[in-house]
Amino acid sequence: MTMKHTLLATAISGFLAGPIQAGLVISEYVEGSSNNKAIELLNTTDASIDLAAWELQVYFNGSDVAGQTFDLTGNVAPGTNFVFAHSSADPAILAVADQTTGAGLFNGDDAVVLLKGGAVADSIGQVGFDPGSYWGSGDTRTQNRTLRRKAGAVADTNPFDTYDPAIAYDGFPQDDFSDLGKAGGSDGPLEPETPDLTCGAEATRISEIQGLTDQSPLAGQTAVIEAIVTASFNGDGQLGGFFMEEELQHRDDDPRTSEGIFVFAPNLDVEAGQRIRIAGKVLEYQGLTELTDIIDSTLCGSGELPPPVSLTLPRPDLDSPEAFESMRVIFNEALVVNDNYDLGRFGSLTLGSGRHFIPTNVALPGPDAALVAEMNGLDRIILDDGSNRQNPAIVPYPSPQLSASQTVRAGDTVNDLQGILDYRFSEWRLQPTTAPSFSQTNPRPTEPRLKERGNLLVASFNVLNFFNGDGMGGGFPTARGADNPEELSRQTAKLASALAALDADIIGLMEIENDGYDNNSAIAELTAALGSEWQYVNPGLTQLGGDAIAVGLxxxxxxxxxxxxxxxxxxxxxxxxxxxxxxxxxxxxxxxDGLTIAVNHFKSKGCGNADGANADQGDGQGCWNPERTQAANALADWLANDATGTGEQDVLIIGDLNAYAKEDPIRALNARGYQDLVAVHEGEQAYSYVFFGQAGYLDHALANEALAGKVKDTSIWTINADEPRALDYNTEFKTPEQQASFYAPDPYRASDHDPVLVALEMDTRTAADRADLNGDGRVNGRDLARFILATLFGKAPAPTYDINADGKVDGQDFVALVHAIRGQ
Incomplete structure (x- = not known):
């Protein structure tokens, strides 16, 4: 026995004292989509069991310490079942639940132990061992499946031994809870009357079930419908049901009522085009009207699929899709990808008629920003993949599947959109019935684009938590960033590729580990990856402030x-x-000719502990806006007072200010004389970050008046924000094949922020060159007279009178001019 198991056995004494004849066993295990989680217990004795001494424990992700302990309550009659479930589960589960909890239950890699008085009565999984995603294989596994105990199977009273669910259980599809709460898996509640399944007999019309609102007027009632199957999603890991639509002759001709419905029937195999007569209960499940708890069904031949309804975006109002819920629809115009954040995890993309922008990036906070937000909300639909699978082995978009070289970027367009209009997880979705096609209308830029490079190039890059452990290959996992040396190697390769391709002279960094400046520090490791010509600025501190992350140069x-x-x-x-x-x-x-660069990272918009004026004011600026605005003003004050003590007047502010273009912190810096270079050179629709399908720039470059005239161009290199996060360096939630196919040591998705570049033309003339004010090739008294006359009469001297190139014209320039004359 390993030390881990020894410690565990000590901590939960009695576990291995031998099996107990307690009478309760785990008869059904439901690990479904979302919160569809339940454990069913069966009383195998001829006496009632008081649950006062019973509890369920859940051990998460291979832990040897119980993450949740639930004290069970009530009594279980002889030969009956007790169902423990999540309080947000499907209504069909809650209808048979005896006890619920709002706390997190289990996933496929979590062990579940049933105890009586501290002794093990039964278990699922192996305590202290992480199986990866699940125990078992094929249809009989602990992830995305329902397991029902086989007749005669004995309880597993050793929760430490290797585990195979197929020994004691049969596997059923995800979200199949048709037998839950039925004693012995057979004797469920009887229907009060047998429904008439005679083909062509009187039936309830789907439009009657759907009604005029988002709540069915027949919810909770049994209904019999007879209609055409339009699409089936009953395969492995799919939606667990199919869609039906009323034939044209049976529609009510009311444009406000939908003629389609989803039938939750995981075990019923049907095909599109079949006419089915089916009886079940009408339920509203998380906003979707569905027929569930199926009693029986009859095949009544076949029929033509109803023609799809043509839809467009933006929709006229938030409620308009209700009229087409669960119906066949088609979008005749191409839609734009606005978000691919969940592509790898859920196989979905957020689409709209055009690109969406963060409201406060293009409009002032308040009513103007609210109007943009409202329009964005009316102009979205999720392109789903017809499944409930998380982290699918094949990510279907773009066809045939996602990879590091075959990507779908925000800004790309999607054509041939046809399928079922569905509603799940609080979003309207298209479950496709034909494969959509993709056009790379926003192709990957192979290199930064600058109209002019100038002679000095400055970049700003948020490197998304670059942490390097102890700097010697150990110290993992760290607080943020890579979980192990392999991930660090992948992260470093991508970042180095991106940073090198910038071809910049100076780079400001954000989100680098705040672990000092010695040879084992994160900034030292990243600098070394770029080559021997690179160095980093060391402010002479053990670390820069007390946050886990810092800025760097x-x-x-x-x-x-x-x-x-x-x-x-x-x-x-x-x-x-x-x-x-x-x-x-x-x-x-x-x-x-020099310049001072200040790199920054202001407080994020996250609302943890925010209160008062720092709480979200509902104007689009999120939380901590006053804190960021104070930082902007304090930064301007500090820089105005010669922060570096060099006398340099040219100042460039760069970094992640966690504020969009029209928000108070940026306007505060504008008021202090700082020009928003991204807005000037890239325009209002510039972006470096995508958040919930809306693009904007948190990454800024602002030049003071003295420097602004030297700026030749400013550009954002869009290598990260438009790319799916699945293509980053992380290895978790990816199959071994995906860890290889999704990854490339290239710049794309090296971070979640795009780098900003500023091209400057600095004065490379010598003091003697600048002293030749009249341009005659000599420095003499005539140049001195020109300088004196210009300053004596109070005229604002041109920048060419800045002889010592310190960004201002004053007495020091007179001294520099005299020295230049003497040197001739």
Whole structure:
């Protein structure tokens, strides 16, 4: 026995004391979609069992410590069942549940133990062992399946031994709970009367069931319908049912009522085009009207599929899809992919008639932003994959399947959209009946696009939690980022590929591990991956503030040099929520024209502990907006007072400010004289980040007045935000084949933010060149007279009078001019 099992046995003494003859066994296990989780217990004795001494324990993800313990209550009569379920399960489960909980129950890789007085009565799974995703194989496994105990199967009273559910259980499809609560799996409640399944007899029309609202007027009642099967999704891991639609001659001609319905019947095999007469109970399940608890059905021949209804986006109002719920529909125009975040996990894409933008990226906070949000909400539908599977082995979009080289990006378009209009998980969805086609209307950019590069290129890049353990191959898992050395290697390769392709001279980083600046630090490891010409700025601190992540600065030591020392500020508002900024003055090697770069990462929009003015005000700016605005003003004050102590006047603010273009922090910096370079050069619809299918930029570059004239171009390299997250470096929730096929050591999906580039043209002239004010090739008294006359009469001197290239014209330029004359 391993040490883990020894400790576990000590902690739960009595587990291995021998099997008990308790009389309760686990007779059914339901591990369905969403919260469809239940454990059924069967009293195998001829006496009633009081549950006061009984409990269920759940051990999560291979843990040897119970993550949940549920004390059972009530009595179980002889030969009857007791059902313990999640309180948000399907109504069909709740209808037979004896006890429920709102706490998290189990997934396929979690062990479940039934105890009486601390002794094991029965178990499913193996405590202290993580099977990956499930125990078992094929149809008989503990994930996405229902398991029913075989006749004569004995209880498993050793929860530590290897586990195979096929020994004691038969497997049934996901979300099949038709036998739940029926003693011995056979004697369920009797129907009060036998439904008439004679083909062509009187039946309830589907439009009567659907009604005029989102709630069926017949909910809870038994109904018999006879209609055409339009699509079946009863395969392995699919929806567990099929859709039916009323034939044309039986429709009510009321455009407000739907003529389609979903039939939840996991064990009933049907085909599109069949006419079925079927009896069951009408239920509203999470907003979808369905027929469930099927009593019986009859095949009544076949018929033509009703023609699909043509739909367009945006829809006129939020309720309009109700009239077409569960019906065949078609979109005749191409739709745009707005979100692919859940493509790898659920096989779904969010579509719209056009690209959606974060409201406060294109409109002022408040009513204007609310109007944009409303329009975005009316212009969306989920393209689903007809299944309830999580992390499917084959991700179907784009056809034939997703891979690192075959991607679907936000901004791409989808054609040939035809299927069933469905409603699940609070979203309207299209369950396709024909394969959609994809057009790469937003192809991957192979390199950054700049109209002019200038002679100094600055980039800003949020590297999405680059943590390197202890820096020596160990120390995993860390608080964030890679879980193991393999993932770190994959992450490093992608980031290095992206950073190198920027071909920048200076790069500001966000979300790098805040673990100091020695040779084992995260910033040292990432810098080394770029090559020996790269160095990082070391502010001379053990770490930059107290947050888990920090900002950083990298630079090409063969192209630029630092001036003076790095600077930061740890006082409020940078002492708790906003990360400390880092400022450093740089200049091109051989040039006297420098600039100060301040890299930042303001407080996120997450609402944890936010209250008062920092709570979400409903204006589109999220939580902590005042905190970010204070940071913006404090940053401007700090930089205005020569933060680096070099006297440099040219200032560039870069970083993830966690504020979109029209929000208060950015407008505060605009008011302080900082120009939004992304807005100027990329326009209002620029973006570096996609959140819930809406694009905008949190990643900024802002130049003060002294520097703005030297900016030649600003660009966002869209390599990350448009890509599916499934293509990142992570290995979890991916099959071994996907770990290989989804990954490439290229720049794409190296992070969730896109890098921003700023091209500058710095003055590379010598002081003597700048001193030749009249352009006659000599520096003499005539240049001195020109300078004196310009300043003596109070005229605003042109930048060409900045002899010492410190960003201002003052007495120091007079001194520099005199020295230049003397040097001739």
């Amino acid at each position: 990298l630079y090409r030591a063969d192209r630029v040099e630092t001036v003076g020392s790095a600077a930061t500020i740890g006082a409020a508002p940078f002492n708790q929520l906003n990360r400390q900024p880092l400022a450093q003055t740089f200049r091109l090697i051989g040039s006297e």
